[in-house]
Amino acid sequence: MRALVRRCWGRRPVGGGAGRTPGPQGRALAGLGGPPGGKDGRGSRVREKPPWRVLFFGTDRFSREALRALHAARENKEEQLIEKLEVVTVPSPSPKGLPVKQYAVQAQLPVYEWPDVGSGEYDVGVVASFGRLLSEALILKFPYLFQF
Numbered sequence: 001m002r003a004l005v006r007r008c009w010g011r012r013p014v015g016g017g018a019g020r021t022p023g024p025q026g027r028a029l030a031g032l033g034g035p036p037g038g039k040d041g042r043g044s045r046v047r048e049k050p051p052w053r054v055l056f057f058g059t060d061r062f063s064r065e066a067l068r069a070l071h072a073a074r075e076n077k078e079e080q081l082i083e084k085l086e087v088v089t090v091p092s093p094s095p096k097g098l099p100v101k102q103y104a105v106q107a108q109l110p111v112y113e114w115p116d117v118g119s120g121e122y123d124v125g126v127v128a129s130f131g132r133l134l135s136e137a138l139i140l141k142f143p144y145l146f147q148f
Contacts (some may be wrong), residue, residue, distance in 0.1 A: 064129065086118055124142060
């Protein structure tokens with residue numbers, strides 16, 4: 001499984017040329033922000049180590065399995081990696097909802113329907129088979145972003 005990981009501090013050049021300002025996609029992939037251990041520009045403290053506050057974006061069976069793994073990590077009391085786990089999915093015409101929503105409800109995780117992403121502070125964003133484009137402003141809210 002391939003994952004895209006972005007840290008939101010430390011300027012890294014994207015797309016060549018010193019002094020070139022990266023476009024929205026470059027900023028989303030390279031990460032821009034403040035120094036490690038400091039403020040991240042949003043007034044919240046950036047965590048450099050677990051336990052993480054995670055916001056998960058997903059819809060289908062593939063993403064349900066990623067959510068299941070994150071939930072299992074949250075439940076592991078020996079090594080607490082995840083402090084908070086919340087879920088964003090898209091509205092479904094089916095009364096049962098999508099696989100991610102079904103699992104999140106069964107696991108008693110907070111669920112938001114796109115475009116609502118809650119108002120909490122998160123350290124990590126995990127995107128797995130979500131099917132919607134995340135805005136640059138939303139992407140930059142996460143010090144870490146994982147995309148599957």
